[in-house]
Amino acid sequence: MKKKEFKILLMDFNRNNYEAYDVLPYFRNVWKGHRFNRDKDYNKIPVTTKEQLKEWIIGWGRYQFWARCEYEFVMASWPFGSRRMTEDMKEFLKTNPDINNYDDNVKFRNIIISNMVKIDVFEQLMMNIDIIVDILCEEFLMKNKKAGG
Secondary structure, eight states: OOOOOOEEEEEETTTTEEEEEEOHHHHHHHHHTTOOSSSTTGGGSOOOSHHHHHHHHHHHHHHHHTTOGGGEEEEOOSSOOOHHHHHHHHHHHHTOOOTTSHHHHHHHHHHHHTTOEEEEHHHHHHHTHHHHHHHHIIIIIIHHHHTTO
16 A cells, blocks of 8 residues: 655755655654654654644654754745835845845845745644544554454
8 A cells, every 4th residue: 555645845056946745754863763852862752642643743743844954945925026025135235235235135135025924844744634633643642443453
């Protein structure tokens, strides 16, 4: 039986394009390594219920995907830009900025990204946590019950 996938959006910075990234292999690898808790005694606290599995997924998802640049990107509406951004840009350009100057460069970039929203893998996981829990519960917990263990 083919294992299920759960794909989220991820920015591939090498190709300057997005990719559909399956997050389930990460959780399968952690589960296979019997890492049930992130402290030194991780083997002493097994995950046996769906609610414990949900907390386990949230914890390991946060550990791997939260606040790490490689799992974050910014999203903008299309067409891009707004009246406010245009006005801010005009005001900034009146100051005769030097784009090679660090402070001016930061101000310039902040104006550009002011209409964008940062999205990360963890946020996408949390939007779909119940679906992910159902998939992995069937795979991790129910398999043991069906086998009689």
